[in-house]
Amino acid sequence: MSKPTPISGFPEWAPPQRMIEQYVLERIRRTFELYGFAPLETRAVEPLDQLLRKGETSKEVYLVRRLQGDPDEPAGDDGLGLHFDLTVPFARYVLENAGRLQFPFRRYQIQKVWRGERPQEGRYREFLQADIDVVDRDTLSPHYEAEFPLVIGDALGGLPLGQADGALPIRIQVNNRKICEGFYLGIGLTDPDAALRAVDRLDRVGPDRVAALLVETAGATEAQAKACLALAEISAADASFADAVAALGVRHPLLDEGVAELVRVIETAAGHAPGLCVADLRIARGLDYYTGTVYETQLLGYERFGSVCSGGRYDNLATAGTARFPGVGISVGVTRLLGLLFGADALSISRSVPTCxxxxxxxxxxxxxxxxxxxxxxxxxxxxxxxxxxxxxxxxxxxxxxxxxxxxxxxxxxxxxxxxxxxxxxxxxxxxxxxxxxxxxxxxxxxxxxx
CATH class of the missing domain: 3.40.50.800 (Anticodon-binding domain)
Incomplete structure (x- = not known):
């Protein structure tokens, strides 16, 4: 037998790292339960039509099939894929079990997911996520969107992540897609979803390329593209972002609704943990199923690696016929977070075994x-x-x-x-x-x- 070689993107932590991971997971689990979220685990596979029905994710899905199928059995495995996040499986679970659930339903999941992307520092093909979601039947109060940053602040804020005593190790960037969509409609764009997808690439490709994408894919004029970029530049750690939005002179009812919801999130977070949240109107979250507040979380000192915790409000993901279960969720990329810290030797443990x-x-x-x-x-x-x-x-x-x-x-x-x-x-x-x-x-x- 030849010497085994590692498979890129599939991390295997050594025992000291694994003990650190267990410590972090216990802190996260305990915090989730303090806020009333109940544990849930869903299956690892989902039908492909479910995995692919929201957003452009087909390149990320791993297919599942038996190495040798039984020719006498009907095909069934060909249409299965490993889940690439926990939100879509959760939405399916809610639809299947709605008659047995008490709403609003609050759950957490800590499970492996699989995503076929190019491995790099902090990004893996197999990784652990820690999710919380709350869903309700027909309508969901926006106050839940203000609660979720508090949970994440408490879960990660007490971890030894290299910050000075008492300092938060994270900053949650928050936006509301109603602001973006209402603004785009207010300036006359007819395809706000395309505009959102373009703006979502701002950090990766820069403003000039995003302006070109707005013209090419969203039908924007140069003036409209400039206005979209002006909105994306707005950022504030308090509710003053609302004044900056108003100063752009665009009016639309959806825009006003989104501003009011984001003000509530920012003010609630400031009262709980000053500095935890910042309103950042460039945050769009590219997946199509988000409809309201969206979150991305920066690990301070590691901002160049992107978000380690993200999510948002979704109104139409869990729907079947007339049944509708709007929700809001946020996910901690536990493996991503720890991989960055392990790579920088920023976490240590006092001994390499549990034995005392x-x-x-x-x-x-x-x-x-x-x-x-x-x-x-x-x-x-x-x-x-x-x-x-x-x-x-x-x-x-x-x-x-x-x-x-x-x-x-x-x-x-x-x-x-x-x-x-x-x-x-x-x-x-x-x-x-x-x-x-x-x-x-x-x-x-x-x-x-x-x-």
Whole structure:
């Protein structure tokens, strides 16, 4: 067998990175549940007609089929693809289960997704997303759009992401597509969706190319393209963006509705966490199913890599006949976020294994004694393992040092402190008598610390 080689775009974290990932996921999960979101997991595959019915995503979908199909069975796998995000599967789930759900329905999902894009730093073909959505039947109050940045601010704000104490590590850029669409209609454009898709490329291709795209794909005149770019230049950390929009002199009811909704989002976020959100009217989110507020999140210091958390309001994604379930959602690209930080060596963990205590092995005949000590420590929540072999104690200590285990337990003649059990902090050399049913390590040593 030839030596295996990595597959580009499919990351495999080493154990220390995986422990950091688990720490981050637990923080995210706990925050989601504090806000009342319930866990959900949907299947990994969806019918292609569902995956492709909203937005230009056909190049990103991985098809699923068996290597050798049964010629006697009807074809079924040919029309399946791995989901490339969690919003479309969630919308399908809502439609299938609407009769059993309580609305408004709040859920979170933390799952792998697959996307066939060109791998690069911070972008992968297989990655983990952490999503929250809320959907309602027929109508959904806009106040949910103001709530979602608060959840993300709380989930990511407490993580050790390289910022000074108390500083938020993220900034959420917020826009409302009603502002853009209303403005485009107000200046006379007849294809606001094409204009949105052009403006969505502003950061990637620059204003000159976007102006050309507006003329080529949205039917804009040079004056209309200039007006679209003027709107996209507006950015403010408070509600003053509304005055800047009004100063452009364009009027349309949809524009007014979008401005009012975005003012509410920005003011709510400012009251919860000043500096968390900024109104940025260049944010468009290219997927067609967004209809209101849209979010993109910058990791401070890594802005050049783009958004690590995005989403928005969708009114028509979960619809079938007369049934309509508008929603709003936001997704944290967990693998993307961590990949950037790992690449910059910006995250570390205090040890490379969960183990806090290594129970030394006197000899193989007394392995049962060491096993009993380990079981007693584990029963009190202390991560413990037994030495792999009855080598000299010096070698067993070096084994613990190599793995970053802070304590080594030396069994005595019996099973308790009175029989001579001791525990040694191999960093300081301090060694004390101990009993497995009462000894406790310092809190900072019990579990690995992420920093």
């Amino acid at each position: 205590v290594l129970v030394a092995l006197v000899d193989e005949e007394r392995r049962t004694q060491s096993d009993r000590i380990a079981a007693a420590l584990r029963a009190r929540g202390i991560p413990t393992e037994v030495a792999p072999s009855a080598a000299k104690f010096g070698k067993q200590i070096r084994y613990a040092e190599r793995r970053g285990i802070p304590y080594v337990w030396f069994p005595g003649a019996g099973d308790g402190a009175e029989a001579g059990d001791t525990v040694k902090d191999i960093r300081s050399g301090d060694q004390v008598s101990a009993a497995a049913d009462s000894w406790q390590p310092p809190a900072e040593d019990l579990l690995p610390r992420v920093g």
